[in-house]
Amino acid sequence: MPALPAPTRLQSAVEALNLAWRNRVFYLFVAPFAALTIVFGLWPIALSIQVSLTASASALSPNPTYVGLANYATVLADPIFIASLWRTLWYAALAVAANLAFALGVAILIDSPRLRAGSMFFRLAIFLPVVTPDVAGYVVWRWLYDRSFGAINAAAEQLGLPAFGGLSSVDTVTIAVLIAELWHHAGFYMTIFLANLAMRDRALEEAAAIDGATTWQKWRFIILPQLRPAIVINLVYATVQFLKTFTVVVVMTKGGPAERTNFVSYYAYQLFDQGRYGEATAMASLLFAIVIALSLGAFKLSEGRAPK
Amino acid sequence: MIAQRRGFRSHATTAVLYAFATSLSLLFLYPYWWMCLGMFRNARQVTGDPLRLWPEQFDFSIFAEIQRIGGVPFWQYVANSFVITGASTLLGVVVTAAGAYALTRKPELPGFRWLRYGFLVTIMYPYMLLVIPVYIVVFKLGLLGSYAGIVLFLALGPIQFFLFDQFFRTLPREVIEAGICDGASEAQILFKIILPMAKPILATVALITFLINWSQWFPILVISRSPDTFTLPVALLAMNGELGSNFRGIMALAFVTTLPVAVLFVLAQRRVMEGMAAGAVKG
Known part of the structure; x- marks a missing residue:
């Protein structure tokens, strides 16, 4: 039996998508949970870290000034x-x-x-x-x-x-x-x-x-x-x-x-x-x-x- | 003779242990009793004899006095408490059950492991400090001061997730496989097979979520724009912070805040304690 070629990155991505599509109903089940986790968990944490790197006066403005670790x-x-x-x-x-x-x-x-x-x-x-x-x-x-x-x-x-x-x-x-x-x-x-x-x-x-x-x-x-x-x-x-x-x-x-x-x-x-x-x-x-x-x-x- | 002596000593030990455990329990319950007395007694009576164990009179006039707190009718705080706690419990149970089911049933699907890790990170972040950036998020979503913002934020919690996670993990696989063999769709498997089996755990999670969310105050205070969306604990905190403290009013409000959860707990004590312990052990 000839050795199979190593799967390329594209192939594995296609396979992953295929797998996901076949199981789409599970994504539907998990969607609200994922949305709440991201919007009220991960996003605020990311935002918190971002704000900690900006000057307080501009922190909530659309274009905050970044001050590094100051x-x-x-x-x-x-x-x-x-x-x-x-x-x-x-x-x-x-x-x-x-x-x-x-x-x-x-x-x-x-x-x-x-x-x-x-x-x-x-x-x-x-x-x-x-x-x-x-x-x-x-x-x-x-x-x-x-x-x-x-x-x-x-x-x-x-x-x-x-x-x-x-x-x-x-x-x-x-x-x-x-x-x-x-x-x-x-x-x-x-x-x-x-x-x-x-x-x-x-x-x-x-x-x-x-x-x-x-x-x-x-x-x-x-x-x-x-x-x-x-x-x-x-x-x-x-x-x-x-x-x-x-x-x-x-x-x-x-x-x-x-x-x-x-x-x-x-x-x-x-x-x-x-x-x-x-x-x-x-x-x-x-x-x-x-x-x-x-x-x-x-x-x-x-x-x-x-x-x- | 010796056996008799030993019997006596054993009885004496039991009596001492009972006396000790009973005193400790009464000590833990005393603040509740003192709170109830505080509703009926006026300031002069309390300062004159703080330790009195029975009120001089059963005077309910304080409830007429606190008809309005902070410009909002008293009943609105009660309604807010039930609506916000009820809605966030219902939403949380449905969303977490479906999410935990999918995550434990098909952990190999792309992205599912990341979601689990993401959720674990979220619950590790000090909750009280998470609320600060949540304010910014809710502001950006335009939900500041709305019931929706509060309910959505309160919906998810670690104990709830771990309880469902644990339940779905221990579910025998044959049950699901039998469903697949019978040609049931995934939705049918979830609603016709899994859900009926999950009834006890759904009840436990709903009960615990209700108890936890009833006590919440900080996210509600942060997301609210006015006392119109305050629940009972938040109203109590606002009253506690006012100058010229109204002792009787505070005790009456604390009583109303505590009563529903205390009754619920006493009715379902075993389920609450076992559920909380199980949820914690998994975490």
């Missing part, structure tokens, strides 16, 4: 941005650790066979804030922290604890924001842990019990390794979530007091509001790069350590 240079030389970036990273690390530790603890508690009768109620209570509109939840928390209206200070007073500064003090605003966000998000991470706990291999635990393993050993060496998928998913989700912290700031603190909660996404939005489009989109691109790098890093790290 906006990135401005942003990276802006001490407020650098401070905001460190604050965002620090807060995200803190929030991820607190949320995952809390969610894992609650999941283990609720998963306990001793609590079977109440399990559904506990899940419901911890998960309800996840589906509660974030604006509504944070508005209520804002007032709960209020010095004269709020229940939190009144409770502290009754228990004989010192007054809690809440959102008005630089020392307590971070923890106050963190608690409100934990209330809103932890139920989601808990559900992932619970799903993973339900799928675990219980025969291993019985075997360990026969071998005389202690409760601690059972958790540390049998159950925790099996929770790796949930830990990875939650780590990635929470990292992305808390790097973008925004709504809670808009509703409760407006970045204050003394810039303590001026995280990157809020700062970028403020610049956008002032018409500094070039710098705002440059910040967006930088945060995008950080989010992708960190979530890929978290993913790779867990993959690399996974026993094969």
Whole structure:
């Protein structure tokens, strides 16, 4: 049999077109999805990168002035941005650790066979804030922290604890924001842990019990390794979530007091509001790069350590 | 004797665990209760005793006071919420189901892999920062201030796509092949064979999309030109930002914003929690 000639570029293009034409009905199915993805996803991202390369004053005009990477240079030389970036990273690390530790603890508690009768109620209570509109939840928390209206200070007073500064003090605003966000998000991470706990291999635990393993050993060496998928998913989700912290700031603190909660996404939005489009989109691109790098890093790290 | 002691200790442990889990759950529910009380109590009553667990009176007069917010009648925010959430959910479910079906059924078609990657990039971009350039896009399309602009933007979401993707991947191929053997067209296969099987997943995705889109506020605020197209969360945010805060009004509005999704969630709790977990695990 003679060797077939290597297909030319033209031939393969014709074949591709043929294949596409024979399956045209699938293009019809996918067309609306493709249109929405492009118009409200890819185009805005491209536009955002384009705007980040232009002078703010001309950014929205038909003939914008391109300034290269000048906006990135401005942003990276802006001490407020650098401070905001460190604050965002620090807060995200803190929030991820607190949320995952809390969610894992609650999941283990609720998963306990001793609590079977109440399990559904506990899940419901911890998960309800996840589906509660974030604006509504944070508005209520804002007032709960209020010095004269709020229940939190009144409770502290009754228990004989010192007054809690809440959102008005630089020392307590971070923890106050963190608690409100934990209330809103932890139920989601808990559900992932619970799903993973339900799928675990219980025969291993019985075997360990026969071998005389202690409760601690059972958790540390049998159950925790099996929770790796949930830990990875939650780590990635929470990292992305808390790097973008925004709504809670808009509703409760407006970045204050003394810039303590001026995280990157809020700062970028403020610049956008002032018409500094070039710098705002440059910040967006930088945060995008950080989010992708960190979530890929978290993913790779867990993959690399996974026993094969 | 020892067995009895152990039995007692085990009961005591169970009681302690119950007490702890119950307190934690009540702590998580407390803000809702406090919000409800806030609707009925006036400012002096609240500041005098913020911890009171039962209102002094059931006074619904606040709902008459917030008949108009920001120059727009209250019912319009409620209607906007239902119309925008309902329309974007319907559109999102149909468009995503058809798209995910085509992408998983024929991944080898030219351009399909690129579209999948493109969608993944889109959902990786910080949503809140995507909204800024979306403003420019919507402006260029001439849809600023329109319901259409808001609904089209809210239609797509990652969890929805992953849930459909997962479902269509696990669909047995024999089902489709049997349809082909019977001489069914692709449209018939989709509408007569796949859709009836997909009913549960369609319901789950619709439910989750509704819950997610009901909570949206930032894209709606950005695409709107006036409060005429605000939904309840956006109206609540605007009221929260006003000077001379109206505590009772804010609590009443927060209550109305929360009630529909809370009821929906309690009615369909298992489906919501399992669906969200499944959608996240795939992502």
